[in-house]
Amino acid sequence: MIAYVIRRLIQLPIILWVxxxxxxVLICQHPGNPFIDDKTPREQRALLAAxxxxxxxxxxxxxxxxxxxxxRTYVNYLGRLVLHGDFGLSSQNAGKTxxxxxxxxxxxxxxxxxxxxxxxxxxxCSLGVLAAVRSHGPVDYFVMLYAMLGISLPTFVIxxxxxxxxxxxxxxxxxxxxxxxxxxxxxxxxxxxPFTAYIARLTRAGMMDVLHADYIRTARAKGLPERxxxxxxxxKLAFLPVLSFLGPATAAILTGSFVVEKIxxxxxxxxxxxxxxxxxxxxxxxxxxxxxxxxxxxxxxxVDLAYGLVDPRIRLEGDA
Amino acid sequence: xxxxxxxxxxAADPPKPATIGRRSQDDRSSPESRRDSSQTRQAMRRxxxxxxxxxxxxxxxxxxxxxxxxxxxxxxxxDQPRYNDQNLTRNYQPPSRSxxxxxxxxxxxxxxxxxxxxxxxLAVGMMAALVSVAIGVTWGAIAGYVGGKxxxxxxxxxxxxxxLPYLLLVILFAVAFGxxxxxxxxxxxxxxxxxxxxxxxMARVVRGQVLSLRNNDYVLAAVAAGASHAxxxxxxxxxxxxxxxxxxATLIIPQAILQESFLSFLSIGVQPPAASWGSLxxxxxxxxxxxxxxWWLTLFPCLALALTLLSLNLIGDGLRDAFDPQLREKK
Numbered sequence: 001m002i003a004y005v006i007r008r009l010i011q012l013p014i015i016l017w018v019x020x021x022x023x024x025v026l027i028c029q030h031p032g033n034p035f036i037d038d039k040t041p042r043e044q045r046a047l048l049a050a051x052x053x054x055x056x057x058x059x060x061x062x063x064x065x066x067x068x069x070x071x072r073t074y075v076n077y078l079g080r081l082v083l084h085g086d087f088g089l090s091s092q093n094a095g096k097t098x099x100x101x102x103x104x105x106x107x108x109x110x111x112x113x114x115x116x117x118x119x120x121x122x123x124x125c126s127l128g129v130l131a132a133v134r135s136h137g138p139v140d141y142f143v144m145l146y147a148m149l150g151i152s153l154p155t156f157v158i159x160x161x162x163x164x165x166x167x168x169x170x171x172x173x174x175x176x177x178x179x180x181x182x183x184x185x186x187x188x189x190x191x192x193x194p195f196t197a198y199i200a201r202l203t204r205a206g207m208m209d210v211l212h213a214d215y216i217r218t219a220r221a222k223g224l225p226e227r228x229x230x231x232x233x234x235x236k237l238a239f240l241p242v243l244s245f246l247g248p249a250t251a252a253i254l255t256g257s258f259v260v261e262k263i264x265x266x267x268x269x270x271x272x273x274x275x276x277x278x279x280x281x282x283x284x285x286x287x288x289x290x291x292x293x294x295x296x297x298x299x300x301x302x303v304d305l306a307y308g309l310v311d312p313r314i315r316l317e318g319d320a
Numbered sequence: 321x322x323x324x325x326x327x328x329x330x331a332a333d334p335p336k337p338a339t340i341g342r343r344s345q346d347d348r349s350s351p352e353s354r355r356d357s358s359q360t361r362q363a364m365r366r367x368x369x370x371x372x373x374x375x376x377x378x379x380x381x382x383x384x385x386x387x388x389x390x391x392x393x394x395x396x397x398x399d400q401p402r403y404n405d406q407n408l409t410r411n412y413q414p415p416s417r418s419x420x421x422x423x424x425x426x427x428x429x430x431x432x433x434x435x436x437x438x439x440x441x442l443a444v445g446m447m448a449a450l451v452s453v454a455i456g457v458t459w460g461a462i463a464g465y466v467g468g469k470x471x472x473x474x475x476x477x478x479x480x481x482x483x484l485p486y487l488l489l490v491i492l493f494a495v496a497f498g499x500x501x502x503x504x505x506x507x508x509x510x511x512x513x514x515x516x517x518x519x520x521x522m523a524r525v526v527r528g529q530v531l532s533l534r535n536n537d538y539v540l541a542a543v544a545a546g547a548s549h550a551x552x553x554x555x556x557x558x559x560x561x562x563x564x565x566x567x568x569a570t571l572i573i574p575q576a577i578l579q580e581s582f583l584s585f586l587s588i589g590v591q592p593p594a595a596s597w598g599s600l601x602x603x604x605x606x607x608x609x610x611x612x613x614x615w616w617l618t619l620f621p622c623l624a625l626a627l628t629l630l631s632l633n634l635i636g637d638g639l640r641d642a643f644d645p646q647l648r649e650k651k
Contacts (some may be wrong), residue, residue, distance in 0.1 A: 011480075015480060019484065022489065023489075023492060026489070026492040026493060026496045027492065027496070029496035029497060030495060030496050148630065148633065148634070149630070151633060152574070152626060152629040152630040152633050153626050153629070153630075154578055154581055154582065154585075154598075154601075154622075154625060154626070154629070155582075156581075156582075156585050156598075156601055156602070156605065156622075157601065157622040157625065157626050159605070160601065160604070160605050160608070160618050160622060163605070163608065164608060164613060164615065164618075168608065168609075168610050168613060175610070247482075248482065251484075251485060251486075254485065255485060255487035255488065258487070258582075258586055259582060259585055259586065262585070262586065262602075263605055273488065273491075274491070274586050274588070277491055277492065277495055277588070278495075278587075278588075285492070288488075289485070289488050289492075292485040292488055293484065293485055293488075296484070296485050300482075
């Protein structure tokens with residue numbers, strides 16, 4: 001177990017470095033330059049380049065020099081990040097550092113994502129267990145229909161329906177913005193629905209499997225109340241597939257929030273990323289990609305470790 | 321669920337010793353492939369028996385035909401294509417007899433735009449699925465066939481990729497290579513990018529199957545007869561995996577369409593005046609306000625997208641259940 005954890009921890013910075021480099025290379029392919037165009041006077045270009053830590057290349061430079069300069073900029077950026085944990089300035093938000101922007105937008109997205117994830121696990125597991133216990137009945141059909149819809153409908157369709165019905169027609173919840181708990185309800189539900197659906201399916205399938213196992217029959221035979229058999233004995237095993245889904249789910253919820261943040265006008269990090277890509281704010285792109293990747297890689301590690309703890313039958317690789 | 325299990329006695333038959341020499345003709349009539357075809361036929365029968373599958377197929381065919389017709393109608397005549405035929409005197413009209421789905425902010429017919437956008441969405445989704453099948457099958461087959469250290473290295477890469485924020489990379493990729501290009505170039509970049517990130521499950525499935533098949537006697541016979549590795553993989557192993565490959569490919573298509581609509585919704589994919597279901601929905605939602613809801617702008621593209629994804633998922637699930645009786649009994 002310890003050897004496995006250590007190996008995964010060593011892997012972590014390598015993966016992050018690969019992502020950083022890949023992102024940088026992709027950014028270099030973006031057409032155009034974020035803050036320097038050919039009309040900018042030479043002195044101003046030099047000042048701008050120094051301020052943003054970029055090695056400036058004249059527009060008519062040969063490709064070899066262009067890439068050499070990009071390489072030097074890359075080393076500048078990476079050095080600054082590793083030594084000081086600093087992503088530098090955001091080129092499209094005057095006077096703000098990337099750190100400031102991430103610091104103010106990330107908590108909002110995290111809160112939204114956490115709310116959606118908790119909601120999805122709670123509702124999804126309950127629905128799945130209900131459907132399995134009453135399998136092939138009306139409850140089961142309803143849950144499965146709901147799950148099919150939840151998996152098929154894109155987030156923005158669900159969001160549009162909720163927005164127009166509960167927001168505009170009934171006026172029950174605010175239609176956008178950020179700050180009050182009521183503003184969390186619609187985006188949270190929108191974001192969680194597909195995951196609720198998928199978790200309900202996983203739980204149902206797991207429960208159907210487990211409910212026919214011998215140890216469940218034993219538990220029933222020794223006279224345990226049905227509620228205890230289902231919730232304690234069966235659910236514990238049926239939850240395993242859900243647990244392993246939580247890693248990818250975290251990823252999908254993080255990126256799913258791009259769309260939800262756009263529909264409900266939430267100033268979160270997803271919006272910051274999309275805007276930074278469209279406005280070629282290289283510092284902010286690198287910053288947001290690295291934050292996302294770090295969150296994800298760590299979440300996956302936690303899920304894998306939790307898996308080993310919950311199910312002692314699973315021996316992690318390198319654990320021999 | 322009441323389906324009798326597939327007779328498995330055929331599988332236990334000792335495979336006929338492979339005749340050396342006229343291999344490619346003999347393959348078709350070898351017991352392996354005969355068993356496979358009868359299994360496939362049974363699976364297809366199970367597949368078409370499900371009512372949900374038939375509903376899904378009918379819906380999909382209808383939508384696809386309508387989209388193709390709408391695309392042909394919408395892109396002609398060439399100098400003034402109808403999908404972008406603006407008329408500011410009749411903007412924001414609710415659905416009526418002359419405009420079944422209403423008109424948008426510059427007076428374009430929403431029905432024509434929905435069908436035209438649908439054709440683009442479907443095309444990008446299918447091309448992306450093809451790309452991901454090509455990558456996934458090749459990757460998985462090589463890993464499973466070579467085995468050993470190569471296998472564990474290749475699969476470790478897949479594990480790592482599973483945990484990446486791939487949508488971010490797709491966005492960066494799409495902007496980097498399609499940002500300033502022509503509409504066609506943007507579409508190609510879009511489906512390449514989506515295909516490049518959705519092959520992971522396919523690779524795992526194929527690798528597992530190849531791993532279990534490669535020690536069969538007929539593979540040994542092929543090796544003994546001097547067949548090349550590529551020939552063994554593509555002629556002897558992959559045809560046996562057609563079932564699972566088709567099943568997972570069908571499940572990839574809705575995912576790919578969904579991703580395309582995501583990107584277009586974020587205005588990173590298809591750019592105006594071209595349209596896809598995602599960008600149409602984004603336009604509609606952007607125009608929602610408490611005073612007047614231009615509901616037809618949002619409803620029709622969203623409905624078309626939702627019905628398409630629903631029918632594709634129904635078909636995919638039906639195929640999976642039909643080809644995998646074991647899974648079916650569990651359900």
